[in-house]
Amino acid sequence: MLRFLLRRVTLIIPTFVGVTFLSFMLIHLVPGDPIEVRVGEHGIAPERLAQLRHEFGLDQPLWQQFLTYEVQLAHGDLGVSVVTRDTVWNEFTTLFPATVELAVCAIIFAMVVGLPLGVIAAVRRGSAFDYGLMGLSVTGASMPIFWWGLMVILVFSVSLGWTPVSGRISDIYFVEPWSGFMLVDCWFADEAGACASAWGHLILPMIVLGTIPLATIARMTRSSMLEVLNEDYIRTARAKGLSVPRVVVVHALRNALIPVVTVIGLSVSSLLGGAILTETIFSWPGVGHWLVESIQRRDYPVLQGGTLLVAVLVILVNLGVDVTYSFLNPRIRR
Amino acid sequence: MALLEIRNLAVEFATARGRFRAVDGVDVTIDEGEILCVVGESGSGKSVSMLAVMGLIAWPGRVTADVMRFAGTDLLGLPSRQRRKLVGKDMAMVFQEPMSSLNPCYPVGWQIAEALRAHNAVAKPKVRDRVVELLDQVGIPAPASRMGAFPHQLSGGMNQRVMIAMAIACNPRLLIADEPTTALDVTIQKQILDLLISLQKQGGMALALITHDMGVVAETAQRVQVMYAGQMVEEQLTDSLFSAPRHPYTAALLDALPERAMGRARLPTIPGVVPGIDDRPSGCLFNPRCRFVQERCLTTPPQLEGPAGARARCHTPLDAAGQPTGVAA
Amino acid sequence: MSELSIQAAAPAIPGRLRLFWRSFAENRGAVLGLGIMVVLIVVAALADVIAPHSPIEQFRSHFLTPPIWEAGGDPAFLLGTDDVGRDMLSRLIYGARLSLIIGFSVASLSLVAGTILGLTAAFAGGMVDIVIMRVMDILLVFPSLLLAIVIVAILGPGLFNAMLAVVVVTLPGYTRLARASALSELARDYVTATRCAGAGSLRLMFDTVLPNCLAPLIVQVSLGFATAILDAAALGFLGLGAQPPTPEWGTMLSGSLQYYQRAWWVLAFPGFAILLTVMAFNLFGDGLRDALDPKLKR
Numbered sequence: 013m014l015r016f017l018l019r020r021v022t023l024i025i026p027t028f029v030g031v032t033f034l035s036f037m038l039i040h041l042v043p044g045d046p047i048e049v050r051v052g053e054h055g056i057a058p059e060r061l062a063q064l065r066h067e068f069g070l071d072q073p074l075w076q077q078f079l080t081y082e083v084q085l086a087h088g089d090l091g092v093s094v095v096t097r098d099t100v101w102n103e104f105t106t107l108f109p110a111t112v113e114l115a116v117c118a119i120i121f122a123m124v125v126g127l128p129l130g131v132i133a134a135v136r137r138g139s140a141f142d143y144g145l146m147g148l149s150v151t152g153a154s155m156p157i158f159w160w161g162l163m164v165i166l167v168f169s170v171s172l173g174w175t176p177v178s179g180r181i182s183d184i185y186f187v188e189p190w191s192g193f194m195l196v197d198c199w200f201a202d203e204a205g206a207c208a209s210a211w212g213h214l215i216l217p218m219i220v221l222g223t224i225p226l227a228t229i230a231r232m233t234r235s236s237m238l239e240v241l242n243e244d245y246i247r248t249a250r251a252k253g254l255s256v257p258r259v260v261v262v263h264a265l266r267n268a269l270i271p272v273v274t275v276i277g278l279s280v281s282s283l284l285g286g287a288i289l290t291e292t293i294f295s296w297p298g299v300g301h302w303l304v305e306s307i308q309r310r311d312y313p314v315l316q317g318g319t320l321l322v323a324v325l326v327i328l329v330n331l332g333v334d335v336t337y338s339f340l341n342p343r344i345r346r
Numbered sequence: 347m348a349l350l351e352i353r354n355l356a357v358e359f360a361t362a363r364g365r366f367r368a369v370d371g372v373d374v375t376i377d378e379g380e381i382l383c384v385v386g387e388s389g390s391g392k393s394v395s396m397l398a399v400m401g402l403i404a405w406p407g408r409v410t411a412d413v414m415r416f417a418g419t420d421l422l423g424l425p426s427r428q429r430r431k432l433v434g435k436d437m438a439m440v441f442q443e444p445m446s447s448l449n450p451c452y453p454v455g456w457q458i459a460e461a462l463r464a465h466n467a468v469a470k471p472k473v474r475d476r477v478v479e480l481l482d483q484v485g486i487p488a489p490a491s492r493m494g495a496f497p498h499q500l501s502g503g504m505n506q507r508v509m510i511a512m513a514i515a516c517n518p519r520l521l522i523a524d525e526p527t528t529a530l531d532v533t534i535q536k537q538i539l540d541l542l543i544s545l546q547k548q549g550g551m552a553l554a555l556i557t558h559d560m561g562v563v564a565e566t567a568q569r570v571q572v573m574y575a576g577q578m579v580e581e582q583l584t585d586s587l588f589s590a591p592r593h594p595y596t597a598a599l600l601d602a603l604p605e606r607a608m609g610r611a612r613l614p615t616i617p618g619v620v621p622g623i624d625d626r627p628s629g630c631l632f633n634p635r636c637r638f639v640q641e642r643c644l645t646t647p648p649q650l651e652g653p654a655g656a657r658a659r660c661h662t663p664l665d666a667a668g669q670p671t672g673v674a675a
Numbered sequence: 676m677s678e679l680s681i682q683a684a685a686p687a688i689p690g691r692l693r694l695f696w697r698s699f700a701e702n703r704g705a706v707l708g709l710g711i712m713v714v715l716i717v718v719a720a721l722a723d724v725i726a727p728h729s730p731i732e733q734f735r736s737h738f739l740t741p742p743i744w745e746a747g748g749d750p751a752f753l754l755g756t757d758d759v760g761r762d763m764l765s766r767l768i769y770g771a772r773l774s775l776i777i778g779f780s781v782a783s784l785s786l787v788a789g790t791i792l793g794l795t796a797a798f799a800g801g802m803v804d805i806v807i808m809r810v811m812d813i814l815l816v817f818p819s820l821l822l823a824i825v826i827v828a829i830l831g832p833g834l835f836n837a838m839l840a841v842v843v844v845t846l847p848g849y850t851r852l853a854r855a856s857a858l859s860e861l862a863r864d865y866v867t868a869t870r871c872a873g874a875g876s877l878r879l880m881f882d883t884v885l886p887n888c889l890a891p892l893i894v895q896v897s898l899g900f901a902t903a904i905l906d907a908a909a910l911g912f913l914g915l916g917a918q919p920p921t922p923e924w925g926t927m928l929s930g931s932l933q934y935y936q937r938a939w940w941v942l943a944f945p946g947f948a949i950l951l952t953v954m955a956f957n958l959f960g961d962g963l964r965d966a967l968d969p970k971l972k973r
Contacts, residue, residue: 031816031817041829155950158946244441248449248509281815326816
């Protein structure tokens with residue numbers, strides 16, 4: 013098991029270096045000089061520019077600059093925002109919990125609803141329920157979520173007035189940002205109103221971000237279950253005289269979950285992509301919103317550092333998925 | 347009274363091109379402690395009829411029969427909950443593909459124990475001991491340590507032994523073995539077969555052995571049923587079947603045995619294939635491949651006729667000399 | 676006798692194309708998708724004829740006119756007008772043309788580039804294979820929308836750059852698929868036979884192996900159409916894709932955010948058009964996969 017882990021970790025090192033190289037190249041591909049880019053639109057005197065170029069090592073060959081960049085990264089130095097003058101790392105860590113909260117709730121929502129729906133559809137294949145669910149799942153998977161978010165706001169916030177339009181919590185509450193996760197903080201603040209408000213703010217973005225994963229999970233679970241239910245070992249299980257629920261849950265679902273878990277895990281990348289749109293629509297103060305704003309402000313260090321951190325996050329989650337997968341599937345564990 | 351008695355069994359599947367009868371008009375009788383062999387080419391419906399006995403035909407298949415009785419209990423009218431109490435306990439089945447018939451996610455010991463627990467066959471604290479005993483009984487070395495092994499860590503032969511252990515866990519009265527040796531190496535085949543026979547003798551259970559290997563039939567069976575294209579075409583005691591087959595198909599099968607073709611230049615074969623869903627002939631289903639085909643074989647389906655224990659589905663059953671009877675010369 | 680019965684049965688076995696159509700038509704969703712696609716293509720092709728107005732003409736006296744069935748609707752503007760008085764219906768019709776062009780160019784460019792890269796990796800093996808696939812892995816690590824955003828941020832906003840960005844982010848999918856199916860074909864005996872017969876690498880690549888890898892690639896293109904349209908619209912929505920007054924559906928949504936309290940139609944229709952189009956290609960792609968992949972057949 014330890015050897016398996018070690019091998020996986022060594023395998024991702026080249027990817028790691030490649031990702032840092034790509035983010036390094038990013039700032040060099042932007043038209044114009046990085047210094048000029050960094051100072052923004054104020055302009056700069058040529059002598060000062062040359063001096064700064066030397067200071068920042070920009071007159072050195074590219075490969076040397078890359079090495080410097082790697083060393084900086086190794087020290088946790090991701091650069092400084094042009095706009096706020098705060099370090100990229102600081103900004104990221106302040107905003108990150110909001111994104112995690114949203115993404116985790118969305119994926120839990122998608123699993124809690126999607127898995128049982130997929131199993132039922134598979135067990136009752138060909139029924140009206142099955143057809144209905146499959147129709148809905150194609151619709152969900154095709155959803156432009158930036159529009160879906162707007163429609164949900166239009167109906168639930170504007171027309172019905174049930175939920176607030178944007179943000180994480182109502183202004184009237186102040187909760188000590190202890191963990192950064194609003195739901196957790198409200199829970200510890202022990203204020204029912206704050207909790208309700210946090211949930212009210214979270215529910216729509218959660219549903220919107222969870223829509224595509226929900227559709228995918230329901231579909232994957234169904235087709236994976238259908239495949240597994242045809243396997244010989246299901247027949248063996250039935251030949252033991254086991255009850256239908258036991259055959260479905262203990263023998264089929266465990267095997268059917270293997271590809272589904274992989275897909276859920278690998279969808280972290282697209283989930284973060286969706287978070288960019290969802291956070292923009294709901295003004296959710298998370299990493300996605302921050303990145304989109306950084307483009308509008310031409311804050312390239314933020315875009316560079318933020319993108320790199322997101323990529324690293326995806327690599328780590330994928331590693332976690334790999335390990336989980338090996339637990340679920342004894343065949344690949346050696 | 348027979349342990350298992352089935353009259354006029356039919357299994358139908360709904361397909362995109364209409365209903366397909368995989369099994370049609372099959373009668374099966376097995377007595378307590380008897381060995382019955384069911385032979386036939388692949389696709390002849392021999393597995394399907396036995397799966398129907400076990401109640402394992404899944405939707406969209408449909409099972410009908412005039413009589414389907416096991417140890418005096420009518421299986422057809424039995425609620426599924428009651429039927430599940432029989433299946434896996436009093437009647438058990440071993441399948442063809444040991445590698446894929448075991449759940450890859452669970453250790454083999456757990457899977458055997460599950461069969462015991464499902465029918466409360468032994469007291470909870472004794473389950474482990476019983477599993478070790480079963481594994482030992484089916485000839486798995488170091489049974490206590492093999493309990494935790496996953497199916498992919500064992501060979502095909504070992505997995506088939508595990509399957510057999512699982513099937514005999516609750517001391518069934520009827521064991522159905524569906525081509526238990528087909529997927530295994532030749533050297534292992536004999537071992538598994540011997541194991542089944544010895545278990546049958548020890549436990550006094552009835553054994554229904556599905557096979558397409560006439561050699562296996564000759565060695566093991568007391569009685570033989572021959573299936574062709576979903577129908578039972580002949581039923582005889584083993585000795586008389588080999589000496590005097592009554593259906594031309596059985597005769598052709600026997601002729602195709604290498605042992606019987608000694609001295610001939612070429613091994614005789616049966617031309618053509620078993621008819622599938624698209625090309626079922628009218629009349630006798632065997633008529634496109636029959637050596638003795640007559641006018642009426644093309645139009646009228648024959649019935650299963652003859653003295654009890656030696657029936658054949660043929661208009662012109664063969665006599666002891668291998669010549670068709672009742673043909674106007 | 677036996678030969679006779681076999682011959683009689685022969686005409687009952689249908690031809691390949693008909694068999695394909697039959698299994699495709701069995702999937703009602705796929706046929707629905709195909710239907711919507713055909714309608715979209717016709718609408719896009721005849722946009723100049725059927726659109727009641729120019730997509731960019733601004734009717735100064737008709738700002739935010741509601742659709743015809745709402746109070747205050749104008750029969751000249753069936754689906755109403757937007758904030759600067761442009762006819763929604765005409766913009767949607769021209770948007771269909773744009774979306775199909777985006778989908779087509781992106782999908783075909785990714786297909787060609789991805790197939791060449793994938794086949795090269797499969798045939799060359801060794802270092803070339805490792806380098807190509809590593810680069811693809813690295814591209815896959817980034818959330819595709821984020822990578823597209825970053826690329827557009829570098830190249831500058833605009834429809835062309837947005838399309839280019841979507842090509843880059845969809846490239847790994849095609850490359851991996853082409854490589855995987857080429858590798859599985861390369862292991863087959865007929866490839867060895869062709870190689871023994873003295874066929875050159877290029878011939879082997881495009882003439883022998885490629886035709887046999889086509890089925891999964893065709894399916895991927897159909898699904899890739901949907902992804903391309905969706906991603907390009909998302910970029911448009913974020914203000915990074917097509918720029919106003921181009922009647923691109925995503926861009927139309929982006930400009931209308933502030934009106935969601937007063938004029939729902941400005942929001943609802945473009946998004947619904949995106950949903951319908953993406954769904955049509957997804958349904959079609961799924962049907963295609965089921966019909967082409969015999970493993971999934973019942």
